[in-house]
Amino acid sequence: MSFGYQVLGFGSGGVALSYMEATGGTITTDGDYKVNTFTANGNFIVTVGTEPTFGDQVEYLIVGGGGGGGENFGGGGGGGGYRYNGAYDHTVTSQTYAVVVGARGAENTAGSLSSFDSLESAGGGDGGDTNIGGPGGSGGGGACVPSGRAGGEGNQPETSPAQGTDGHAGIYVHGQGLPGGGGGGGGAAPTSPYWNGGAGAANDISGSSIYYSPGGGGHRQAGHGGSEGGYGGGGNLNGGDGDMGNTPTTKGAGGGGSGSPGYVSTNNVDGTVAFRYKFQ
DSSP states (O other): OOOSOOOTTOOGGGOOOSSOEEESSEEEEETTEEEEEESSSEEEEEEOOOOTTTTTEEEEEEEOOOOOOOTTTOOOOOOOOEEEOOSSOEEOOSSEEEEEOOOOOOTTOOOOOEEETTEEEOOOOOOOSSSOOOOSSSOOOOOOSTTOBOOOOSSSSOOSSOSOOOOOOBOOOTTTTOOOOOOOOSSOOOOSSTTSOOOOEEEOTTSSOEEESOOOOOOOOTTSOOBOOSSSOOOBBTTTBOOOOSSSOOTTOOOOOOSSTTOOOOOOOOOEEEEEEEOO
16 A cells, blocks of 8 residues: 655665666766766766665766966976776765866966865866966976976875876977977876876776876977877977877866967867766
8 A cells, every 4th residue: 555655765666775876967887887977067966875885885087177288388288187086985975966077278277176075186287388387286397498497296286196297397408399398197297208298097987998187298399390298188289289199189188388379279178077886
């Protein structure tokens, strides 16, 4: 005999949920798991289940917006902050969580932060514009004006594990195309050649491996070739015409630097937030 009501906290038909249910963002399925991916601000609406291991646990990925490249022999923008717990160990409750997705930065401007449940990933630092690279999730590369400028500091503010790496200094070397420093990446800082962006971090939370938060390449003078971004960041060809560098382009990528105002690469990328959880 039905009395026409449902016990609060139970699923349809009055039966308790074993696994989590959630809405918000774009939802995809990978085997027994669902992934809610946000590419813009939204709400992650959760109803937890009773299963002791997975009923209220999520794996999360939080990526800040990529930093903008610098003008005037500028450095590459830093990759957006990269935070990933790598396990189903973040406890959620039945409620609505606000999700913020950080936007990419304009030229000479840092990216914006992404956040969820008091966890934040900073935007990537801006590439140096005749100056030092900016701090951020990963630091921007320094400009290559005479004597060079330092790269920006990554992992700012500090998190553990680190959310990013430092940008490389721009170093004025005659005959090397006046290269600006590469922006730091979520997977690694720039290495030789230093004008290329730092590598992004590989992550398969979506079900397939993708590189997130690569750094942008620094400016190189016309006739000396472009700089590559780190697995998706923006490079530079001949004073500012953006080269995508290594593909695929991915979330949180920093932008390439340029040689003069008005030619900065705009191929840096907004951040993202994603959640993975068992649903059956």
